[in-house]
Amino acid sequence: MKLFARDIMAKNFDTINMNAPVEKAIKMILHAKVRPTGHKTVSLMVVDDVHALVGTISMYYILYHLRPSYLNYGIDGSELNWKGEVDGFVQAVKDKTVAQIMNDTVLSVPPDEPVMSILDRLIKNRIRRISVVDNGKLVGVVYMSDIFYHLFSE
16 A cells, blocks of 8 residues: 555645634644544644744644743643632633744655655644645645554455
């Protein structure tokens, strides 16, 4: 079986402008479509004002930035008293812009990239999705879960 990005890429994907509030991204992810493989999308492709791809935002990035930043410096969250603080953290992350919390590392593959090459890049970069770009235009997204589905569903 020889699969390429064009064979398994999602062509119906959501984008969001980098200047949009994170609250809009949250709503889009909460109400995201279920892909034909049965997996729900938990990320959005982030574009600038001329619709150029500039990054991604996902459930992971939103939850990562929901946490207070001091937890990134060796403090164990299980040792803290969280009483009454969660609502403030939720509102603070909603008030940010997508650009403030998105992953701005843009990796992409062409439509004729072999699936095994894509899988290797996903694993080595510890990411779950990669953009498919053809002549500078975003044409699809390959999700790790869709690779798994296509390889093992039959």
